Amino acid sequence: MTAPGIGDTVELDGLRAGNGGVMVGRHDGRVVFVRGALPDERVVARITDDRRSSYLSATVEEILESSDHRVPDRCAAATAGAGCCDLSHADDAGARAVKNQVIADLLGRIGGFDESVSSTVEMRTLTPTSAYRTRVRMPAAADGAAGNHVRSGDGVVTGARCAQPVPEILDAVGGRAWTPGAEVVAVRGDDGVVHLAERAPDTRTPRHSRSTRSRAQRSRARQSRTSVTPVEGGGVVHRRVGGRQWSVPVTGFWQAHVDGAAGYSALVAEMAAAHAPDARTAWDLYGGVGVFAGTLCDVLPSLEHVTVVESDAEAVAAARVTFADDHRVAAYRGPVAGAVRALPSPDVVVADPPRSGLGAEIVDAIAAARPSVIVHVGCDPAAAARDLGLFSRRGYVPARIVAVDAFGLTHHVEVVAALVSVD
Numbered sequence: 244m245t246a247p248g249i250g251d252t253v254e255l256d257g258l259r260a261g262n263g264g265v266m267v268g269r270h271d272g273r274v275v276f277v278r279g280a281l282p283d284e285r286v287v288a289r290i291t292d293d294r295r296s297s298y299l300s301a302t303v304e305e306i307l308e309s310s311d312h313r314v315p316d317r318c319a320a321a322t323a324g325a326g327c328c329d330l331s332h333a334d335d336a337g338a339r340a341v342k343n344q345v346i347a348d349l350l351g352r353i354g355g356f357d358e359s360v361s362s363t364v365e366m367r368t369l370t371p372t373s374a375y376r377t378r379v380r381m382p383a384a385a386d387g388a389a390g391n392h393v394r395s396g397d398g399v400v401t402g403a404r405c406a407q408p409v410p411e412i413l414d415a416v417g418g419r420a421w422t423p424g425a426e427v428v429a430v431r432g433d434d435g436v437v438h439l440a441e442r443a444p445d446t447r448t449p450r451h452s453r454s455t456r457s458r459a460q461r462s463r464a465r466q467s468r469t470s471v472t473p474v475e476g477g478g479v480v481h482r483r484v485g486g487r488q489w490s491v492p493v494t495g496f497w498q499a500h501v502d503g504a505a506g507y508s509a510l511v512a513e514m515a516a517a518h519a520p521d522a523r524t525a526w527d528l529y530g531g532v533g534v535f536a537g538t539l540c541d542v543l544p545s546l547e548h549v550t551v552v553e554s555d556a557e558a559v560a561a562a563r564v565t566f567a568d569d570h571r572v573a574a575y576r577g578p579v580a581g582a583v584r585a586l587p588s589p590d591v592v593v594a595d596p597p598r599s600g601l602g603a604e605i606v607d608a609i610a611a612a613r614p615s616v617i618v619h620v621g622c623d624p625a626a627a628a629r630d631l632g633l634f635s636r637r638g639y640v641p642a643r644i645v646a647v648d649a650f651g652l653t654h655h656v657e658v659v660a661a662l663v664s665v666d
């Protein structure tokens with residue numbers, strides 16, 4: 244019997260959840276990563292990639308035995324081939340179960356934790372689970388319509404709406420013709436104002452070939468090279484958490500879910516207050532405009548000083564405006580790696596790094612500062628599992644791990660963990 248290749252179909256059962264929106268099955272002993280399936284389903288899948296000897300990639304062709312959590316696709320763009328909502332065929336409970344399984348698996352395989360840790364992960368869902376996103380970036384197609392990237396490759400799916408953004412954003416974006424090849428940035432502020440901006444097409448030749456760079460890497464490189472033109476709304480977005488307000492540039496970072504900043508802040512508050520109620524000093528690392536610094540000020544009555552460390556100049560400027568009258572908060576502009584060696588030791592550290600996580604060097608520096616509690620906020624569960632494992636080998640173990648499903652219809656999930664010293 245010859246091994247299956249691209250275009251062939253295989254029957255798979257006993258599927259389990261894998262990281263990145265795929266289910267994992269086996270065919271003739273070989274691992275198959277399948278898109279469009281759910282745990283425990285029996286499916287016929289068509290092979291889409293056979294270039295690696297260790298695994299095959301496939302998409303579901305036919306469901307032979309369906310999961311109780313399967314629902315009709317909830318995202319028109321994903322149904323039309325976009326890569327946006329890779330779990331739009333699961334109900335909310337099914338998506339939550341997938342994320343829980345994936346995190347438990349990663350904590351074991353990458354973090355090195357046993358079941359006594361991985362089985363304690365709490366799940367929290369932020370609602371709504373569709374029409375929740377207040378910030379999107381959309382590619383403009385050759386005909387000037389904005390859409391979503393195709394699931395793989397470089398095309399744009401237009402004329403079918405993604406189910407994640409709040410409808411006002413899509414209405415505003417859809418009413419305009421955009422520059423072909425541009426990136427459309429659309430944001431709804433907490434005051435209801437919709438802001439639109441256009442990032443110019445990137446016409447320069449990339450230094451690396453396309454095949455060696457991920458879409459996220461290409462997007463970051465493009466952001467550093469291209470200009471942004473505000474189109475509607477004024478370009479300064481008003482945001483609120485608790486009693487504080489921020490003015491954030493339209494391209495600046497803010498948590499995607501309408502309740503994300505408040506939802507994560509509530510967890511940061513619970514964890515800091517539980518493990519360091521008398522804290523006097525804190526670090527808010529990768530702090531953006533200082534949302535978590537504000538939270539710490541609100542829940543730690545003895546707090547005298549919190550330093551926001553952030554590399555983005557506009558975010559630091561926004562933080563300085565919001566905290567202009569609060570002597571407890573200082574915003575430091577620069578990379579975390581340099582700051583953590585120079586700052587006075589903290590009682591509380593909140594660290595909310597980009598998808599790549601902290602890594603060994605920063606974990607070492609934070610652990611060496613001997614805080615009472617470290618709150619790790621991680622948007623990539625594999626990187627978070629690695630960081631938590633690194634911390635535990637430096638004497639900080641998880642006291643609580645909460646997976647926040649703030650990304651309905653997708654495999655994405657935020658992992659918020661409180662780490663305390665075993666000494």
Ligand SMILES: C[S@@+](CC[C@H](N)C(=O)[O-])C[C@H]1O[C@@H](n2cnc3c(N)ncnc32)[C@H](O)[C@@H]1O
Nearest residue numbers: 496529530531553554555577578579595596597
């Ligand atoms: C996931 S966001 C978190 C922002 C903030 N905690 C919030 O909730 O709004 C990560 C932030 O880290 C910043 N950043 C990325 N790399 C950095 C580095 N090496 N040093 C300092 N800040 C960095 C980014 O500009 C971004 O604002």
